Amino acid sequence: MADVAIASFHLVDVGLRRAPAALARIGLDRRALARTPGLLHARSLGAGRDGRMAMSFQPDRRALFAVWRNEAALDRFLDENPVAARWTTAEASWHVRLRLIEGHGRWAGEPILDEIEPARGIGGPVVTVTRAAIRLGALPSFLRHSRSVTGSLDAVAGLRRAVGFGEVPIVRLGTVAVWDDDGAARRAMTEWSDHAAAMRAAAANRMFTESLFARFEPIPGPDEGVNSVRT
Helix, strand or coil, X not given: CCCCEEEEEEEEECCHHHHHHHHHCHHHHHHHHHCXXXXXXXXXXXXXXXXXXXXXXXXXXXXXXXXXXXXXXXXXXXXXXXHHHHHCCCCEEEEEEEEEEEEEECECCECHHHHECECCCCCCCEEEEXXXXXXXXXXXXXXXXXXXXHHCHHHCCCEEEEEEEXXXXXXXXXXXXXXXXXXXXXXXXXXXXXXXXXXXXXXXXXXXXXXXXXXXXXXXXXXXXXXXXCC
16 A cells, blocks of 8 residues: 555653753754654744744743654654654653645745645544745734734634644744534634634735645544643
């Protein structure tokens, strides 16, 4: 059987005491990830509190978005890689495997969505990933809209959690969100007025130099249900 790629997202709270060491290891972790067999794409990320779409970086919280050649490669990483081994001593963590429902865009110039296995059936929760590289001149407008979006999160029907992440402070940001189902995720794109206004402004003012949006189906796996990261 041919290899079928999947994605994964990992969110880890290392604890404030370990935060300085975790920050110092970012470069080393990226080199370790680059040597990982079966890892097609990896983005090592900073992350914020749940429910904060931007500008909420927490020094004790790390994240990873990755694309794997197959599930076996992800299993080996979780079982054997020193980066994943450190996650086992974290205060809390959340890991999710992902098949692509639909998406478009690039991440750091790469069409990373092209290789991910299509979803098999949409009947349960859905995970969305949004990521953008923001033009410096558009940053004030982007942040104004982000504050409006964050302020209305609690009123969005079907939204279970939203976690902001960043690659470069301020200008390369994204969000991972978990929804009750695909219908809730799709309706929010048009019925969530603050989000819709932000997207219209982004298009009209050419805020982004690059963007990506995707909806994913979570895959049950041995890492499913690990202790939830605090909000």
